[in-house]
Amino acid sequence: MSDTVIAQKIATALDQAGQRTTRPRRLIADRLAELAARSTDFSIDDLWQDLRQQDHRLGRATLYRSIEVLLQQRLLDRITYADGSHRYHVCRDNTHYHLTCIQCRRFVEVHLELPIEQCATVCAQTDFSLEGLSLTLFGRCAQCRNELHVSMQPASFPASE
Amino acid sequence: MSDTVIAQKIATALDQAGQRTTRPRRLIADRLAELAARSTDFSIDDLWQDLRQQDHRLGRATLYRSIEVLLQQRLLDRITYADGSHRYHVCRDNTHYHLTCIQCRRFVEVHLELPIEQCATVCAQTDFSLEGLSLTLFGRCAQCRNELHVSMQPASFPASE
DNA sequence: TTTTCTGCAAACGGTTTGCATCGCT
DNA sequence: AGCGATGCAAACCGTTTGCAGAAAA
Numbered sequence: 001m002s003d004t005v006i007a008q009k010i011a012t013a014l015d016q017a018g019q020r021t022t023r024p025r026r027l028i029a030d031r032l033a034e035l036a037a038r039s040t041d042f043s044i045d046d047l048w049q050d051l052r053q054q055d056h057r058l059g060r061a062t063l064y065r066s067i068e069v070l071l072q073q074r075l076l077d078r079i080t081y082a083d084g085s086h087r088y089h090v091c092r093d094n095t096h097y098h099l100t101c102i103q104c105r106r107f108v109e110v111h112l113e114l115p116i117e118q119c120a121t122v123c124a125q126t127d128f129s130l131e132g133l134s135l136t137l138f139g140r141c142a143q144c145r146n147e148l149h150v151s152m153q154p155a156s157f158p159a160s161e
Numbered sequence: 162m163s164d165t166v167i168a169q170k171i172a173t174a175l176d177q178a179g180q181r182t183t184r185p186r187r188l189i190a191d192r193l194a195e196l197a198a199r200s201t202d203f204s205i206d207d208l209w210q211d212l213r214q215q216d217h218r219l220g221r222a223t224l225y226r227s228i229e230v231l232l233q234q235r236l237l238d239r240i241t242y243a244d245g246s247h248r249y250h251v252c253r254d255n256t257h258y259h260l261t262c263i264q265c266r267r268f269v270e271v272h273l274e275l276p277i278e279q280c281a282t283v284c285a286q287t288d289f290s291l292e293g294l295s296l297t298l299f300g301r302c303a304q305c306r307n308e309l310h311v312s313m314q315p316a317s318f319p320a321s322e
Numbered sequence: 323t324t325t326t327c328t329g330c331a332a333a334c335g336g337t338t339t340g341c342a343t344c345g346c347t
Numbered sequence: 348a349g350c351g352a353t354g355c356a357a358a359c360c361g362t363t364t365g366c367a368g369a370a371a372a
Binding site (some may be wrong): 022023025058062065084 | 362
Binding site (some may be wrong): 180181182183184205206221222225226245246247 | 361362363364370371372
């Protein structure tokens with residue numbers, strides 16, 4: 001999928017939810033397309049700092065409002081760390097899980113065959129219907145493993161989530 | 162495990178991390194033991210409201226400080242919802258995952274055989290070492306399935322976490 | 323007596339909201 | 348022209364922190 005196609009898709013998603021094609025929304029869509037092309041993940045603040053270079057009047061609220069829509073439409077992925085912070089990236093596929101570095105917080109999508117039936121069975125035993133599931137693998141990337149000087153007690157490691 | 166034993170364990174955990182056995186800590190340990198016995202999960206605020214009935218001077222900060230310690234010691238579990246809110250409960254076992262109702266947010270521990278090797282392989286391919294993983298099943302409990310009048314768009318459903 | 327813990331209140335950081343204005347359509 | 352979207356600033360909410368006084372050891 002090319003940059004432009006992604007930008008289009010994002011722009012469309014924003015249009016569908018809201019109605020108007022505005023400068024801020026175009027900016028956001030374009031930037032997200034770039035990030036998608038590079039598989040780069042980001043925090044809201046990262047993105048805001050970025051976008052403000054192109055339009056220093058762009059408000060945080062506007063960005064939050066757009067991200068909200070895109071999450072709803074499942075065009076963005078969000079992962080939550082144990083300290084409550086979030087990072088986002090543009091979805092590439094529909095079925096995937098996340099792998100994140102507990103040190104630098106970079107994250108990537110991974111493909112796994114989970115025993116969905118086993119999950120459904122367990123749910124049924126507890127008299128729940130299975131509606132969805134969330135799996136995140138926490139690891140350490142090669143780069144961070146080599147940086148031996150950094151803290152061994154990263155803030156992003158989930159206590160027991 | 163009886164109430165008292167759990168209370169003891171919690172009290173000990175608090176002691177180890179901090180040093181002193183104080184009234185607030187005893188209160189917290191006792192209440193958590195009760196909640197554990199009933200497998201009840203709770204939010205920090207729930208717990209604070211509760212505890213204030215017994216000691217109306219107990220401060221929120223104290224509670225946060227104790228919960229922090231217990232999370233560290235892995236005596237408490239926390240799950241995070243898409244809207245960023247948290248719920249806790251006392252751990253029963255070491256290896257388990259969570260199942261939560263996307264409507265009422267009640268949650269329980271479940272046991273699953275995940276393909277850990279597959280996870281490790283996927284990690285290795287991306288040049289990550291696997292350090293941990295988090296799985297949450299989102300479902301709807303029988304009770305909530307029967308309450309047809311409630312919103313069909315619960316705030317707690319994870320966008321794509 | 324010493325040291326740690328506590329409650330309070332203020333600070334914090336990320337997010338949301340109210341509102342006057344702007345700018346698509 | 349009309350209505351939705353925007354930017355701003357203030358509100359919000361869960362959580363953390365600084366501090367003076369209280370209470371374990």
